[in-house]
Structure formats: C-alpha cells, structure tokens
Amino acid sequence: MRNLGVVLTAGAACVLFSLIMTMVPGLRTPGSGNAGQAYGAAASSTAVLVLFYMARTLRLQRDETSLQREELELQRAEMRLQRAELELQRDEMRRSAGELHRSAEADLRHLHMDLLKMSIGDPELAEVWPAFAPELTPKENRQYLYANLIYCHSMLAHKLEMLDDREALGHLRYIVRSPAFRGYWESARSMRAEMDPASHERRFAALVDEALTQSNAQAPYAPNLRLIEGQHNEP
Known part of the structure; x- marks a missing residue:
C-alpha cells in the first residue's frame, strides 16, 4: 500500500506538470511543446503503472478477502464440531445420571x-405392617405381603426395561x-x-388392570366368597 501511494503521487505530479507545460499561455513555446509531449508520455507511462498497481492491489485484496472467508468458514465448522461435542457430553451426562438414579431406585x-x-417369615414383624384389608387372617395378610413382593419385582423389571409392555402384560x-x-x-385400590x-408406577398399575380385564374376558372369575362373607378362620 505504501508503494502504491508513492506511485499515485508521482503519477499525479507528472500529469499536473504536463498540464501546466501545455496549457499555460506564457509557456507555450516550441520547447515547451516538446517538453509537454515528453511529460505527456511520462504521464501516460505513469498512468499505466498506476493502473497496473491498482489492478494488482485489487487482486491481492480479493485474494485476502477469499482467504478471510475460508478462515471464517473453518472457524464456523470448528464451532459446529464443538457444539456437537458438547451435546454428546451432555447426553452422556444425562445417561449417566439416569443410570445412577435407576441404580439407586x-x-x-x-x-x-x-x-x-x-415380615413374611416372622409373624411378629408382620404385625408392624398395617393390614391390607380389615379382618384379614395372618395367613391372608402374609399372602398379600407376598403378592406385593411379586408386584414390586415385576414393576422393577419393567422399569429397568428387562420387560417391555407386551412381555409384562x-x-x-x-x-x-x-x-x-x-x-x-383390590385391597390396594385406595393406595393406587x-x-x-x-x-411409572401408575403406568404399570394400568398394565395390571389391563391384564385383569383380559383375564376376565377369557374366563369368568369366581371371587373369594369367604373373604366377602367375612369368614376368616385362623389357619
């Protein structure tokens, strides 16, 4: 840019001097005409050089602009890769947190x-748990505790995705x-x-209700009349 400024200044000076030599009346002599022609030729040559340097400068600026654009594209691509990597890290952290939560649960x-x-193995400990229904015998209460154990086991297997909905059903x-x-x-209806x-527990309970509906449709269910009539005898 500094060389271009020098060339432009020199060219402008030559052109101005040529105009003075050829256009001022007091300087119009045969010698001045020759000088004007010489300076005109010099000015033309200088103009050609100026145009050459201007074209070269424009080309360099265009190349520099192209390089800057490529650099910006590379920076954008790098930022996209960084965002993708951060998203993968967040997903991994969410998965790890989910696994830790499932493990703790x-x-x-x-x-x-x-x-x-x-409580099933020790009647005295079983008395600590509230009865599932009024007037249940110790045997029936142990059976209900065991049924609750089966239910919890099945629900945990479903939540850990060891069983899908179809398999669980x-x-x-x-x-x-x-x-x-x-x-x-039936006795746990109020708790549900x-x-x-x-x-998830409510969703799994809905699967149990659906299984009951399907089972009732396949074969009539005979209710436990002894429980309904209140005939509770100790085993």
Whole structure:
C-alpha cells in the first residue's frame, strides 16, 4: 500500500506538470511543446503503472478477502464440531445420571423387598405392617405381603426395561389368575388412587388392570366368597 501511494503521487505530479507545460499561455513555446509531449508520455507511462498497481492491489485484496472467508468458514465448522461435542457430553451426562438414579431406585426397592421378606417369615414383624384389608387372617395378610413382593419385582423389571409392555402384560395375565393376588390388588385400590398420574408406577398399575380385564374376558372369575362373607378362620 505504501508503494502504491508513492506511485499515485508521482503519477499525479507528472500529469499536473504536463498540464501546466501545455496549457499555460506564457509557456507555450516550441520547447515547451516538446517538453509537454515528453511529460505527456511520462504521464501516460505513469498512468499505466498506476493502473497496473491498482489492478494488482485489487487482486491481492480479493485474494485476502477469499482467504478471510475460508478462515471464517473453518472457524464456523470448528464451532459446529464443538457444539456437537458438547451435546454428546451432555447426553452422556444425562445417561449417566439416569443410570445412577435407576441404580439407586433399584437398591431402594430391593431393601423394600427384603423388609417384606422379613415380615413374611416372622409373624411378629408382620404385625408392624398395617393390614391390607380389615379382618384379614395372618395367613391372608402374609399372602398379600407376598403378592406385593411379586408386584414390586415385576414393576422393577419393567422399569429397568428387562420387560417391555407386551412381555409384562403376558407375565401379569398369569399372575392375576391367583385369587390371592386379586384380593391384594383390590385391597390396594385406595393406595393406587394417590399415585402420581405421570409416574411409572401408575403406568404399570394400568398394565395390571389391563391384564385383569383380559383375564376376565377369557374366563369368568369366581371371587373369594369367604373373604366377602367375612369368614376368616385362623389357619
């Protein structure tokens, strides 16, 4: 750019001097005419050089602009890659957090199952748990506790995606054939009413209800008349 400025200044000076030599009346002599022609030729040559340098400068600027655009595109591509990498990292963190949550929930439910097992094996511990229904015999209450254990196990397998909906429904259709499980399920209706409608437990409970509906459609269900009539005898 500095050389171009010098060339432009020199060219402008030559052109101006040529105009003075050829257009001022007092300087119009044969010698001045020759000088004007010489300076005119010099001015023309200078103009050619100026045009050459201008064209060269424009080309360099165009190349520089093209390089800047390519650099910007590379920077944008790098930013897109960085965003994609950050998104992958966020997904991995979400998956890890989900796995930790499921693992903690599985451990908690295993503890709940262990507590139920202890109450089933020890009548004194079973008395700590409230009865599922009024006037249940100790035997029936243990059966309901065991039915709750089966239900929790099935629900955990479904939540951990060891069973999909179709497989869980087939498993539940087999379980709900048991009169003891049906009695447990009916006695726990009030507890299910308090579930969060958006929770997995409520969704799994809906699968149990669907299994009951399908089972009832396949074969009539004979209710436990002894429980309905209140005939509760100790085993």
